[in-house]
Amino acid sequence: MKLVIPVVSLETGGTRFIYQLANEMVDKGHSVEIVLPEKASVAWPLRAQVTRVKELTTDSIPPADFILPNFYPTVFPAWASKKGRVVRLSLGYEPLWVPEREKALASYHIDAPIISISEWHRQLILQGTGKNSTIIPGGVDSSVFCPSPKKSLSRGRYSLAYILRSKEHGYTWKGAEDFWEACQRLTQLVPPFDILVVAPEGANYPAPLPYEIVNAQSDSEMARFYAQADIFVSTSYFEAFSMPPLEAMACGTAVVTTDNGGNRDYTINGQNCLLVPPSDIQQLTLVLAHLLTQGTLRNQLALNGLHFAQSWTWRHAADKLEALLFQLART
Template identity: 25%
Template sequence: MRLTFAYPTSPGESTGGVVALFEFANALSRRGHDVRFLHGPEWPTRIGSLDELPEKCQGHGVQHFLVDAIDDPAVPDGDIVFLSDAPVRYGLPAVIVQGYGMLSPELEDAVFRVPAPKVCVARWLIDTGIGLGAPAEQFVHAPCGIDHDIFQVRTPLEDRPIDVAALFHPHREKGWPDLLAALHRIVEMRPGTRGVVFARNKPPQELPMGIEFVHSPDHQQLATEVYGRTRVFVQASLREGFGLTPVEAMACGATLVTTDNGGSHDYGIDGVTARVTPPGDPEALATATVGLLNDDAERQRLGRAGVDHVQQFRWDRSAEKLEQFLERYRSDPAAFQHPAQY
């Protein structure tokens, strides 16, 4: 198939949602498809040249185009385009849904109501779309994946020097105020706790005693120096489309304590692979975390179950599933283009 992706890639772009677009494009290209990626138009910024493409875009057989308009004559015709209002010559439209409740309701609801297939990276997004009136046959679950060659257990779960690790992100839905409050409470409840917070930018607030900041680690550093040495990884998000970071941590053997945030439903199963607490409750996060730090047997049980569970999240596996769905769409487009029922 001739498949076209489009996004106004910014310099240094590395957010989970954008990485997912690159990874889907790369995985479909590895499966032999003719994949094109349009970078642009500017909204509000865009890379100035293809030399600025992130590493994830390079070396996978994908054709990259820097465009000032979607209908750029240099871009060849296609079979499927992951854009709802693309020129007809790019093929049948489809959309990739990676979240809900992060942007304006009008914009997000409109995506679900496009009379075309919706590729959802988490199961809760399918439930949300059906609840908004979109036909069930328009949805396919193609979860995000991780690189298991990088994210794997290297340090025994019983021998880990970092008690707790977490990601700082300033977006309101990532729950940083709750996470910071939980970290303070963990240190109060369990003096001497050692922890790590990592991010591209340092949090503006002072971290609790014993919690260190690691600036912008790459994937290898994350896997070996953070996740792979951590006992408990804490996610405090109010809402997550999927949540790559906790899945990476679980694959490295860190036991997950997470809020019930939507995306976590695919990997954070309370009492089976994780401890799950209500969103917006830092006390519950802290209590669950300290409980696991004080119970090594339970922490290791959940950690090992988590390692096994997240083996399913692989880009090539999701690309195969998406490929099969798109082939059905191409063979009978009308069956996937019924309007939403408001």
């Protein structure tokens, strides 16, 4: 079948869903065309056809069996084009955070099936719009995201890994301030530790503690970032799925994450990670202190997470997408 996926950009973050699903669908023998503005960023190695247009309009959308718009501005030109059956791919419930809330909400009320990416995300859309959706979960490429030696083996001190998405770049729900406050409190409870930070937007955060910026522009570099740390920390208040903790598990690193909703499909507290309530800095501090000083628990969580992540593949996600589209094609 022919799929067209109009996107605003393919930068880091949630657009990994589009890149991974597009590549997997190509590998399954389908024709996939990504359509995006001529100056839009592409951070991922695509095997799908890439078509750049001056802007996303009804005229610039190519014909297809299915058109899969995602971020809300892509929905309206796709729907108005009438060039293929529209299936609304939601990578996050935009009315929660975008300024154009009413327009974002309207993008869910077109007469098209909706894809969500976790059970929590499905419930969120259902509560906000009254419309059900089909869950296509995320995955992880275990051939890339896999263990490698910890830096603590050579440095003699443990390290925390953190992905910095700051408020200054619009990421008001990522909890960066909570992370830094917890780290500051940790210094009073445990021996010295290192902080490894990836900052996708190039943020140079004025943190209260020294930290090491890790330049990770590719999946293999991100995998090393996760794998070399002893604990990966995620502090988001809400996420539609939240891929980094799953990627960190695949890299054999113990995970401490907030219960952000979208990660409930794959997190099991006390078995493959430790969960804390969003914005609970005190509990985050105590859990990190416990894990930094309890090597047996830290290693067990890392091992369990590594084994658990193996079944979360992008091919499985693509199989579910393919089955949905074939089902829709018959109706």
